[in-house]
Amino acid sequence: MDIDYQLYQEIALVFSAIFTAAISVYIIRKKKVMSWVNIDQTIMNATFGVVGTMLSILLAFAIAVVWGSYGDARSISVQEANALGDIERMSRGFSMPVRRQVRSAVDNYTRLVIDEEWPSMSKGEYSERADAIINELWTIYSDIPKSERVGNSAMFNQTLVRLNDLTANRRMRLLSSSPSVPGLMWMLLYCDAFAIILLTTCFRIPSLGVHILLVTVTAGVISFSFYLIKSLDTPFSGAVQIESTPFQVVRNSLQQIEY
């Protein structure tokens, strides 16, 4: 399922919610349902106020949290790519076998992250092969002969620091690819939203057109908010997905060496 199709499907779902709300109002008014359910308007207004406030707070909270997580995920990805680029650059201070190994490993890592892992993260999966290359990088540096390590100790120590950064950021990136809004929260949001739209439908508004407008606007705002939360909560997929550009930049700046 490519990105465009997913986007259209999500937008269609939003419009389906709006459309359903509009049809519901029409049917309820046509069938004069409100005459069977004789609710006092004052009580209904009060209930609407409570439920509406609750929904507003929940939505604001959820949006703030996922927006923060989204920013963190973007930052982590950039930091991971930076660490990778630094490791490759620092390898130029070592012997040719080390440089060849590191360059080849970094090239393959960026390729696998971009081509294989990025699309998988939307499903909460990761690339086993990209993981293997992290181990390979650690092995490369643990195998460096003692004489070369001692002679290049500053570069070697810095490389280990960046290797740690790379490994940690990778782990955090993969963790951040999974949705963080718990199912219970979604359930509460949906129940609240359903209640609000139902209450809006029950208002005694003389004009059908105005009533439909009120309900569709309410449904539209709520469903778009849900869509925003969902998109931000899965930062590596959907309409606002974080791109793999930092890794592409690293790939494009690899040293040219003789193999």
Place this chain on the structure above:
Amino acid sequence: MKINRTLQLILVSAFLIVGALVASSYTPIKAENNNAGPIKVGVLHSLTGTMALSEKPVADATLLAIEEINNSGGILGRTIEPILIDGESDERIFAKKAKKLVKDEKVDAVFGGWTSASRKRMLKVFERYDNLLFYPLQYEGLEDSKNIVYLGSTPNQQSFPAIKWFMENRGRRFFLVGSDYVYPRTVNEILKDYIKYLGGKVVGEKYIPLGSQDLNHVIADIKDELPDVIVNTINGDSNITFFKELRNNGIYPHRIPTLSFSLTENEVYAMDINNIMGDYASWSYFNSIDTSVNNDFSALYTDKYGDDLFTSDPIEAAYVGVYIWRNAVLSAGTTEPSVVKKFVGGQSYDGPGGTIYIDEINNHAWKNAHLAEIMPDGQFKIVWSSESLIRPVPRPVFRTREAWDTFLSDMYMRWGASWAKPSESE
């Protein structure tokens, strides 16, 4: 109920949107071609000669996978018809038979080969006729043809982890011994670079002709040098004599262990266990891997081919190779080799030894590595495993590509345009 015009318009629009979404998610099923007859594939292994002991079980594994696929409906609506051919343990006959398979029989793929000499001869055939060879053996690397799918380990996947383990656990002095053809010569050249890089030392290097049973000079040198580890790349039934002579000369694993790269469970079974227990082998798969997938595979293989046969790395690779090819054919939508080869890279399969992937760049398999000790019951007990898959690096980093190509071509010319050293009588 009368539905007014506005509502009618809304309903029609909604149905059109939903219909468009459903239609856009539809993926047509690839057309089956029931009229094209069976898919012909070659299975080319030594069924006679010095390599038959090793290769016949591998051919059987290929046939087993083909039978399984046929039993589950074949590929693209067609059954697979294997054409089993004997390579007679001769690299030139392998090339000749490979040409017969791709040119005359017009097979869509060939599964086969063992010795690197045979693969190198066949390489030209597969590149010339743009066909596909699925090669199931670990080998020396220094190749990356798009017409060969390298299912076995490269030195960095098989030899390097084992050498490193021995350097950390046994000692740093290595004696290299092998059959005198391209694989052992090249692997040992690579290992000399690697051992030196890690701070070890190669104290001896000896070769015997393929199939030779004369190992006295090798054993004498080992006794003189007393290495910490013997690295063995002898192929075929020469191994039986080699290990017997080691024991006859008082060389035992507790003092000088032997690490083998071409010895499988079935070869060990054919030997006197007293001559080999306590020694080691390194592969990406062992019969003793304790997973339900592997246990089922092992049981299936022995049920079909006998209790005196064990699954081994080449057997598992040959079996998995057929499924990798199947997946590539399904992705390509055709069995035409020149098309299928573009879909091989990136394929993966969850085999008995774990998931393997075919690298998109060099057509080699990403594999795990295991080091195992030979037990008194003839089975391998795994003493070390890689923590993840190992990326295949067919060209070791210690020399340039040009330097390795020069090494290979010099050896080839020195041997009179052959990939095995000619015997004294030739």
